[in-house]
Amino acid sequence: xxxxxxxxxxxxxxxxxxxxxxxxxxxxxxxxxxxxxxxxxxxxxxxxxxxxxxxxxxxxxxxxxxxxxxxxxxxxxxxxxxxxxxxxxxxxxxxxxxxxxxxxxxxxxxxxxxxxxxxxxxxxxxxxxxxxxxxxxxxxxxxxxxxxxxxxxxxxxxxxxxxxxxxxxxxxxxxxxxxxxxxxxxxxxxxxxxxxxxxxxxxxxxxxxxxxxxxxxxxxxxxxxxxxxxxxxxxxxxxxxxxxxxxxxxxxxxxxxxxxxxxxxxxxxxxxxxxxxxxxxxxxxxxxxxxxxxxxxxxxxxxxxxxxxxxxxxx
Amino acid sequence: xxxxxxxxxxxxxxxxxxxxxxxxxxxxxxxxxxxxxxxxxxxxxxxxxxxxxxxxxxxxxxxxxxxxxxxxxxxxxxxxxxxxxxxxxxxxxxxxxxxxxxxxxxxxxxxxxxxxxxxxxxxxxxxxxxxxxxxxxxxxxxxxxxxxxxxxxxxxxxxxxxxxxxxxxxxxxxxxxxxxxxxxxxxxxxxxxxxxxxxxxxxxxxxxxxxxxxxxxxxxxxxxxxxxxxxxxxxxxxxxxxxxxxxxxxxxxxxxxxxxxxxxxxxxxxxxxxxxxxxxxxxxxxxxxxxxxxxxxxxxxxxxxxxxxxxxxxxxxxxxxxxxxxxx
Amino acid sequence: xxxxxxxxxxxxxxxxxxxxxxxxxxxxxxxxxxxxxxxxxxxxxxxxxxxxxxxxxxxxxxxxxxxxxxxxxxxxxxxxxxxxxxxxxxxxxxxxxxxxxxxxxxxxxxxxxxxxxxxxxxxxxxxxxxxxxxxxxxxxxxxxxxxxxxxxxxxxxxxxxxxxxxxxxxxxxxxxxxxxxxxxxxxxxxxxxxxxxxxxxxxxxxxxxxxxxxxxxxxxxxxxxxxxxxxxxxxxxxxxxxxxxxxxxxxxxxxxxxxxxxxxxxxxxxxxxxxxxxxxxxxxxxxxxxxxxxxxxxxxxxxxxxxxxxxxxxxxxxxxxxxxxxxxxxxxxxxx
Numbered sequence: 001x002x003x004x005x006x007x008x009x010x011x012x013x014x015x016x017x018x019x020x021x022x023x024x025x026x027x028x029x030x031x032x033x034x035x036x037x038x039x040x041x042x043x044x045x046x047x048x049x050x051x052x053x054x055x056x057x058x059x060x061x062x063x064x065x066x067x068x069x070x071x072x073x074x075x076x077x078x079x080x081x082x083x084x085x086x087x088x089x090x091x092x093x094x095x096x097x098x099x100x101x102x103x104x105x106x107x108x109x110x111x112x113x114x115x116x117x118x119x120x121x122x123x124x125x126x127x128x129x130x131x132x133x134x135x136x137x138x139x140x141x142x143x144x145x146x147x148x149x150x151x152x153x154x155x156x157x158x159x160x161x162x163x164x165x166x167x168x169x170x171x172x173x174x175x176x177x178x179x180x181x182x183x184x185x186x187x188x189x190x191x192x193x194x195x196x197x198x199x200x201x202x203x204x205x206x207x208x209x210x211x212x213x214x215x216x217x218x219x220x221x222x223x224x225x226x227x228x229x230x231x232x233x234x235x236x237x238x239x240x241x242x243x244x245x246x247x248x249x250x251x252x253x254x255x256x257x258x259x260x261x262x263x264x265x266x267x268x269x270x271x272x273x274x275x276x277x278x279x280x281x282x283x284x285x286x287x288x289x290x291x292x293x294x295x296x297x298x299x300x301x302x303x304x305x306x307x308x309x310x311x312x313x314x315x
Numbered sequence: 316x317x318x319x320x321x322x323x324x325x326x327x328x329x330x331x332x333x334x335x336x337x338x339x340x341x342x343x344x345x346x347x348x349x350x351x352x353x354x355x356x357x358x359x360x361x362x363x364x365x366x367x368x369x370x371x372x373x374x375x376x377x378x379x380x381x382x383x384x385x386x387x388x389x390x391x392x393x394x395x396x397x398x399x400x401x402x403x404x405x406x407x408x409x410x411x412x413x414x415x416x417x418x419x420x421x422x423x424x425x426x427x428x429x430x431x432x433x434x435x436x437x438x439x440x441x442x443x444x445x446x447x448x449x450x451x452x453x454x455x456x457x458x459x460x461x462x463x464x465x466x467x468x469x470x471x472x473x474x475x476x477x478x479x480x481x482x483x484x485x486x487x488x489x490x491x492x493x494x495x496x497x498x499x500x501x502x503x504x505x506x507x508x509x510x511x512x513x514x515x516x517x518x519x520x521x522x523x524x525x526x527x528x529x530x531x532x533x534x535x536x537x538x539x540x541x542x543x544x545x546x547x548x549x550x551x552x553x554x555x556x557x558x559x560x561x562x563x564x565x566x567x568x569x570x571x572x573x574x575x576x577x578x579x580x581x582x583x584x585x586x587x588x589x590x591x592x593x594x595x596x597x598x599x600x601x602x603x604x605x606x607x608x609x610x611x612x613x614x615x616x617x618x619x620x621x622x623x624x625x626x627x628x629x630x631x632x633x634x635x636x637x638x639x640x641x642x643x
Numbered sequence: 644x645x646x647x648x649x650x651x652x653x654x655x656x657x658x659x660x661x662x663x664x665x666x667x668x669x670x671x672x673x674x675x676x677x678x679x680x681x682x683x684x685x686x687x688x689x690x691x692x693x694x695x696x697x698x699x700x701x702x703x704x705x706x707x708x709x710x711x712x713x714x715x716x717x718x719x720x721x722x723x724x725x726x727x728x729x730x731x732x733x734x735x736x737x738x739x740x741x742x743x744x745x746x747x748x749x750x751x752x753x754x755x756x757x758x759x760x761x762x763x764x765x766x767x768x769x770x771x772x773x774x775x776x777x778x779x780x781x782x783x784x785x786x787x788x789x790x791x792x793x794x795x796x797x798x799x800x801x802x803x804x805x806x807x808x809x810x811x812x813x814x815x816x817x818x819x820x821x822x823x824x825x826x827x828x829x830x831x832x833x834x835x836x837x838x839x840x841x842x843x844x845x846x847x848x849x850x851x852x853x854x855x856x857x858x859x860x861x862x863x864x865x866x867x868x869x870x871x872x873x874x875x876x877x878x879x880x881x882x883x884x885x886x887x888x889x890x891x892x893x894x895x896x897x898x899x900x901x902x903x904x905x906x907x908x909x910x911x912x913x914x915x916x917x918x919x920x921x922x923x924x925x926x927x928x929x930x931x932x933x934x935x936x937x938x939x940x941x942x943x944x945x946x947x948x949x950x951x952x953x954x955x956x957x958x959x960x961x962x963x964x965x966x967x968x969x970x971x972x973x974x975x976x977x978x979x
Contacts, residue, residue, distance in 0.1 A: 082385055088522070103387070130489065144329055145334075145571065147566065147614055148569070148573075148610075148614060149569065149570045149572075149573040149574075150575065151573045151576070151577070152572070152573040152576075152610065153594070155573075155576065155591075155605060156610075159591075159594070159595035159603055160336075160340060162595060162598060163340065163595075163598045163600055163603065185631075203612065242454065246456045249456055249458075250456055250457070250458055250577055253456075253458045253577070253580075254458075254576065254577065254580050254592055255592065255596060256592065256595050256596070258608055266458075269458065269459065269462065273462060273581070275471055276462070276465060276466060276477075277469075277477075285462075285463075285466075286463055287457045290462075291456065291459065292454065292456075292459065295454040295455070295456070295473055296450070296454045299450065299453060300450070300452045370742070395739060513867035532740055532741075532742055532746050533745060533746050533747055533748045533749070535701065535746075535979060536738065536740055536746040536811075537745070537748070537809070538701060538729075538732070539699055539701060539732055539733065539737075539738035539740070540732065540733035540737075540738070540760045540763075540812075541730060541731065541732035541733030541734055541760075541763060541764060542729075542733070542759065542760065542763055543729065544725075545730070545764065546759070546763070550759075551748050551751075553749055555748065555749070555750060558750070563678050612719075622942065629749075630749070630750065630795045630797070631749055631795070631797045
């Protein structure tokens with residue numbers, strides 16, 4: 001037999017190290033991926049470092065100078081404060097408000113999807129693995145809920161909790177409630193995908209072997225099945241994060257999300273909405289612009305990720 | 316037949332669950348008695364009021380009464396507006412319906428042809444441009460689109476109004492803005508805002524479905540039989556694409572319902588969406604409870620209609636359902 | 644020797660990828676005569692279906708024909724424009740594909756699809772077309788043909804659907820039919836019936852058939868001649884019986900040996916092991932130098948790794964192997 005080095009026919013079966021693999025190769029070659037990932041990374045960094053980066057701490061409403069209200073970008077306030085992007089009707093610095101608002105958006109967006117994924121995965125694992133009534137109930141609930149759009153579900157949940165507790169409690173718990181409300185509208189996708197995968201994996205030999213040798217159910221689920229499931233979940237999650245961020249912004253814009261005392265991109269837009277006709281465009285448009293950049297970045301990266309992971313999913 | 320009964324049963328269950336949630340809200344949140352007699356009433360008076368209102372009856376009875384009331388159209392009194400809820404809902408319904416219908420027409424009317432076109436010419440420059448533009452529809456939040464449109468067309472250009480419905484004409488219970496110039500002008504920006512997101516969604520959907528269909532074997536076989544290109548693409552391709560698309564567009568109608576809340580807020584459009592926002596802000600429980608039931612009803616009806624439509628259009632589905640229900 | 648009905652000469656098909664163009668079909672030549680069934684056999688990915696698509700003019704981006712000629716009844720058809728090619732398809736060249744359920748439009752009745760095809764190519768009225776369709780259904784063995792015209796594809800069994808596909812392929816009396824894995828998706832019990840039907844129909848009409856399959860049993864049943872494909876090339880052709888009994892090319896030999904044969908097992912007193920050819924067919928982007936088969940070949944010599952053997956005719960047969968070209972009969976023992 002020939003002893004030439006051949007690619008392909010006689011190559012060993014081990015895949016190359018992950019940093020040399022197709023995935024990273026595709027990433028480095030795709031301008032879309034690099035740009036969107038960079039944008040998202042930068043915004044994430046900005047949000048995390050908010051207290052250090054923002055020129056003013058806008059979380060405390062008492063610190064704002066009402067006399068400096070509605071100043072255009074690049075102004076100086078009554079007391080010599082620099083406002084590079086102007087101020088809102090309460091005298092808060094726009095730049096700082098936007099940075100903190102970004103932080104809220106990312107917190108709620110990532111938190112909600114994290115929660116949705118966790119619950120969805122758990123329910124999907126349970127339904128797929130145990131089958132029977134548990135599965136039937138979960139899937140019925142999923143069917144019923146999936147016909148309602150996310151916004152509506154989040155809106156109604158938030159609305160109902162608002163009527164159930166008094167104002168002060170609700171304001172204090174606003175962020176967790178919002179995270180829970182948005183998560184409630186997203187869990188279905190994860191549950192369905194995971195359940196499907198579990199049904200497939202359940203019949204595989206390694207699972208049967210594990211069961212026969214008496215490995216505990218929980219171990220089987222987490223050690224064996226879960227890793228196989230994470231790929232598709234990651235793809236769905238990335239695409240959902242953008243939607244969750246927009247949902248939070250929308251709810252805040254409508255006045256039923258983050259309370260107006262805490263910074264949020266959506267509520268900034270709402271506040272600015274009233275002043276459009278007076279020409280104070282920056283209060284609405286700048287947070288809006290930031291929101292768009294964030295959403296586009298996450299969307300593009302999610303799309304690229306889905307396409308990049310797809311052929312591997314197929315195998 | 317078995318299929319129909321099954322679906323109806325499912326619908327009923329959804330409605331009952333919604334009614335239950337609504338009832339829970341209505342009954343246990345806040346104190347209806349307090350709202351009616353005020354602070355100074357004595358304990359005895361309160362008790363008497365409770366019995367009179369039927370609040371001391373078993374829960375199941377109260378629920379049954381609630382359902383009965385709902386079926387009769389009695390949805391209680393709004394705390395905030397002081398009017399019967401059913402009146403309020405009926406008053407606002409035409410505005411929302413008109414807006415929703417118009418935007419769906421816009422979305423489908425543009426979305427389907429564009430989707431077909433980009434599927435048939437995937438590598439053309441315009442197709443790539445359209446797909447890029449459609450990204451905007453997905454990534455831009457609806458409220459922002461509305462605000463930008465207001466900024467451009469109302470504030471800067473002054474062509475179109477930025478709030479309200481303009482002049483409306485009444486036909487009995489129905490009011491329409493389609494018959495007046497100001498009404499029509501007022502409809503433009505809100506329906507475009509509402510329809511834009513739907514349109515990009517539909518366009519992407521049609522494109523994806525059609526590409527999938529065009530890859531299938533029966534298309535290849537149709538081409539191998541030498542059928543004309545138009546026949547292959549439209550007679551075989553489009554028809555097969557539209558079957559799932561129609562059902563999804565139908566479900567989109569429900570989406571429009573939800574997004575109308577946003578658009579009505581941006582444009583101060585006096586519809587159901589604006590009503591529910593006000594209900595939430597003022598903790599107007601009867602209104603909120605009624606809205607939940609209404610929403611559930613609408614979605615249930617839409618889903619049912621879509622399922623029936625699907626069974627009618629696709630001979631495979633119809634046959635499968637018939638087989639399940641019994642010999643034809 | 645009359646002009647063959649279908650001739651493919653030096654066909655070359657390339658597939659464009661992001662990095663470079665891959666060669667899917669390389670210098671492929673074959674011909675089919677009137678009423679003859681040519682079996683084209685090989686593993687998945689050998690290029691059998693691409694050849695069929697090229698002949699039909701259905702190559703789609705990123706695949707495209709970059710060389711060679713295709714002739715139908717002596718006239719070139721590979722350089723026709725789309726509209727002329729469309730008129731040929733269905734009328735002069737028919738096709739049968741693998742999955743009969745997927746081949747039929749699920750939303751239309753059988754009758755509609757038959758009539759549509761007939762009226763596209765033949766200038767007859769719809770009623771006449773319907774008559775013709777009913778007669779075709781009867782010919783392919785569909786019971787109650789007139790009623791069946793109003794049935795939908797999903798209402799019929801797999802065997803019946805493939806018969807209808809055959810009816811659709813033959814409805815305008817084509818000269819050539821490309822049958823791409825026509826029995827692979829069918830139950831074993833139905834396969835034989837469909838093959839018999841195919842044989843009967845093309846014998847009665849004198850149609851040339853290119854029968855693409857990976858199933859040697861089907862070849863043995865139906866093919867008059869065989870072309871064995873490997874990695875985009877024809878490595879051997881010849882009359883079916885000759886290739887089955889005395890294959891020239893080492894790959895063909897491996898294929899024939901892998902057919903279960905009770906007679907041979909009894910003769911060799913071996914267990915019923917199926918000898919497999921070790922390794923796998925190379926991917927298009929990793930084709931070996933020299934002969935594409937040499938890494939898996941049990942009798943490869945040094946020359947096989949350096950130069951690609953040309954196809955050498957040997958009477959009615961021929962093979963692309965240095966051992967064939969050199970006149971050796973394949974008994975040379977392997978050496979590294």
